[in-house]
Structures are given as structure tokens and as C-alpha cells.
Amino acid sequence: MTPQLDNDGKLRHLLTLEGLSRETICGLLDRAGNIRDAAMGRTQKRSTLCGTTICTLFFEPSTRTRSSFQIAAQRLGADVINFDASTSSARKGETALDTLKNLEAMGVRGFIVRHPEDGAVQMLSEHAGEGTTVVNAGDGRSAHPTQGLLDVLTLRQAKGPDFSRLKVLLVGDVKHSRVARSDLHALRTLGVGEIRVCGPAALLPDDETLAGCVSGDDFDAMLQGVDAVMMLRLQRERMEEGLVASLDHYHRDFGLTEARLRLAAPDAVVLHPGPINRGVEITDEVADGPQSLVLRQVSNGVAIRMAVLEALLG
Ligand code: CP
Numbered sequence: 001m002t003p004q005l006d007n008d009g010k011l012r013h014l015l016t017l018e019g020l021s022r023e024t025i026c027g028l029l030d031r032a033g034n035i036r037d038a039a040m041g042r043t044q045k046r047s048t049l050c051g052t053t054i055c056t057l058f059f060e061p062s063t064r065t066r067s068s069f070q071i072a073a074q075r076l077g078a079d080v081i082n083f084d085a086s087t088s089s090a091r092k093g094e095t096a097l098d099t100l101k102n103l104e105a106m107g108v109r110g111f112i113v114r115h116p117e118d119g120a121v122q123m124l125s126e127h128a129g130e131g132t133t134v135v136n137a138g139d140g141r142s143a144h145p146t147q148g149l150l151d152v153l154t155l156r157q158a159k160g161p162d163f164s165r166l167k168v169l170l171v172g173d174v175k176h177s178r179v180a181r182s183d184l185h186a187l188r189t190l191g192v193g194e195i196r197v198c199g200p201a202a203l204l205p206d207d208e209t210l211a212g213c214v215s216g217d218d219f220d221a222m223l224q225g226v227d228a229v230m231m232l233r234l235q236r237e238r239m240e241e242g243l244v245a246s247l248d249h250y251h252r253d254f255g256l257t258e259a260r261l262r263l264a265a266p267d268a269v270v271l272h273p274g275p276i277n278r279g280v281e282i283t284d285e286v287a288d289g290p291q292s293l294v295l296r297q298v299s300n301g302v303a304i305r306m307a308v309l310e311a312l313l314g
Pocket of ligand 1: 061064065274
């Protein structure tokens with residue numbers, strides 16, 4: 001039994017997309033699509049989570065994930081507290097588990113957790129009390145499941161529900177990217193026709209992460225005819241020295257420019273999870289251009305997080 005499912009096979013926590021059924025993933029995408037107006041604040045706040053207190057428990061920085069979870073929870077009527085590790089007793093050495101247990105003792109029932117260590121969020125979920133739900137907002141290099149969901153929702157809106165006819169290319173620092181792992185889990189489960197992965201050899205993992213993918217370091221060749229280009233951020237905070245010769249070299253070999261994008265299918269779309277290192281992974285012209293879905297991804301983040309909170313806590 002996956003630790004995120006209860007005895008009836010229902011989602012109790014959301015830790016990873018690995019092993020989640022197509023039905024569960026599509027159910028969350030459908031729900032997010034149906035509540036888009038509410039997610040954009042165009043309708044009255046809902047009361048689904050009225051009386052529920054949710055804490056965003058972040059031990060790493062965030063702009064998009066934290067804000068969109070907060071907005072999603074508030075639009076469902078929840079009370080939200082934002083825990084900031086840098087101004088908390090974590091600075092005095094209190095552990096993440098003690099922090100969760102203390103907040104739980106105050107009646108917090110939903111924890112949205114980001115942590116730099118692989119597996120830390122699962123560990124917290126295993127120690128959470130009965131009736132407490134934990135959502136992984138990114139742990140180490142392992143998983144960022146709501147990012148994976150919002151990415152495939154964005155792709156589905158742009159390209160339709162038949163993923164089997166799509167060629168999708170992931171580019172960049174796959175080795176250190178939890179987004180890449182969650183994207184790959186979702187893309188495989190939804191049956192994408194061809195998944196290509198491109199990056200410097202030093203930034204491509206040599207384990208089962210790339211199973212079933214076509215991988216290589218020739219960006220121009222990999223771009224030929226793809227329907228979607230999913231760019232990844234260089235995770236410099238998780239990288240040993242020397243894996244990338246220089247940012248200029250990286251941009252020369254793996255930066256997405258307008259000229260390079262013309263190698264993809266004419267109606268190809270470009271995604272990037274943010275934050276963007278402009279001029280490194282992607283030029284301004286592409287990031288802000290007509291084929292970019294970057295801000296659509298951000299909007300979809302609120303809808304996906306509403307769907308997830310509703311499914312887990314509603
Ligand atoms: N995509 C993403 O996780 O962004 P943040 O780090 O700003 O949350």
C-alpha cells in the first residue's frame with residue numbers, strides 16, 4: 001500500500017504522483033478545470049473547508065507554490081497560517097516533526113510542506129495524527145506532485161486529452177529536479193506517445209528516472225517536431241561545483257531561443273515551472289512569447305491546488 005493511500009485506496013496525503021492511477025490524476029485535472037472561475041476569484045469564496053485550518057510549512061523559499069496553496073485554501077473557505085522557517089523556532093533547532101506536532105496540537109489539520117531533504121515530507125506524513133493530511137510541496141529532488149499536475153493540466157488544455165499523439169521534450173537539469181520527476185510520472189501515466197529528455201550528460205540521472213524516455217545531449221536534434229518543450233530551472237542550490245562549465249556555455253548548448261523553437265512543431269508550446277533564470281534556460285523572447293504557457297501554468301496552479309485540497313480535506 002502506498003503511504004499516501006488509506007485502507008480503501010483513497011488519497012489521504014499527496015506525496016508523489018508515482019503509482020497514482022490515471023483515473024485519480026484525470027479526476028483531479030477534471031475538477032481543476034471545472035473550478036477555474038472559483039480559482040481565479042471570479043465567484044464567491046466557497047465554504048468547502050470552512051472551519052479547517054491549513055498551514056503552509058516551508059523550509060525552503062517559494063513564490064508560486066506557497067502563494068497559490070494559500071489562495072486555493074482561502075478560496076475554499078479555510079483558515080491559513082504561513083509558517084516561515086527563517087523566523088520560527090526552527091532557527092533554534094526545533095525539528096520539522098516537532099514543529100508539525102505543535103501546530104497539530106493547535107488544531108491544524110492540513111500541512112503543505114516543502115523541505116530540502118528527500119523523503120522528509122513522507123516521514124512527516126507517517127507521524128501525522130489520525131485526521132491530519134500532508135501535501136508535498138516539493139521535497140529535495142524527489143517529487144513536486146502539484147507542479148506535475150498543473151503542468152499536465154496546462155498541456156491538456158493546449159493540446160487536448162489524447163496524450164498518445166504527443167511528443168514532449170523535457171530540457172535541462174533533470175538530475176536535481178523534483179519537477180522533472182513528477183512531470184515524468186504524470187506524462188507516463190497519461191500515456192504520452194514519446195517522451196524525450198535532453199540536458200548535459202552530467203545533469204541527466206543514470207537511474208530509473210528516465211526509463212522509457214529517449215535521452216541525449218543534442219538539443220537541436222531533440223527539438224525536431226516536438227509538440228511541447230518543458231524547460232527546467234538549473235538547480236544551482238542542489239548542484240555540486242563544476243557540473244556546468246559556465247552559464248554562458250549552458251545557454252549556448254541548452255538555452256531555448258526563438259531560432260531553436262522553430263525546430264519544434266509550428267504549434268509547439270513552451271512550459272517552465274519557474275522561477276526562470278532568464279537568459280540561461282530561456283530567452284525573454286521565448287518566455288514572454290506567443291508559444292509560452294508559463295503564466296497559464298501559474299494560474300492553473302491555484303485550480304489544481306484547490307482540487308487537491310478539496311479531494312483530501314473536503
Ligand atoms: N514552481 C515552483 O515550485 O515555484 P516556487 O519555488 O516559487 O514555489
